[in-house]
Amino acid sequence: QVQLVESGGGLVQAGGSLRLSCVASGLTFSSYTMGWFRQAPGQGQELEFVAAISWSADSIDYTDSVNGRFTISRDNSWNTVYLQMNSLKSEDTADYYCAATYRFRSNYDPRVRRWYDYWGQGTQVTVSS
Secondary structure, three states: OOEEEEEOOEEEEOOOOEEEEEEEEOOOHHHEEEEEEEEOOOOOOOEEEEEEEOOOOOOEEEOOOOEOOEEEEEEOOOOEEEEEEOOOOHHHOEEEEEEEEEOOOOOOOOOOHHHOOEEOOOEEEEEEO
């Protein structure tokens, strides 16, 4: 059974930092590109792509709004993907989800949620202004 378990969320003041972690089990971690998505509070909010990292970390992508402030990384020996979030803003407030997409499929886009096979339960990040 595949599990992705996020941790590290919480309440932080604007300008502060948080580090999210996601530990994967039940899969061959190195076979998966890992991504972070977020969903802001409020009804009807879309699940937004945040960042993705390939198995070897040679391909990394960020959404424009977090580029330069967030850093995605992974440790394949610990089956863990991280999201270091610096200079946090109130608009970063959301539930953050990690996800895994099988890297051997062809023509997938790691920025698109439908390509992801497994999802964590989410961790809440609240940034106070």
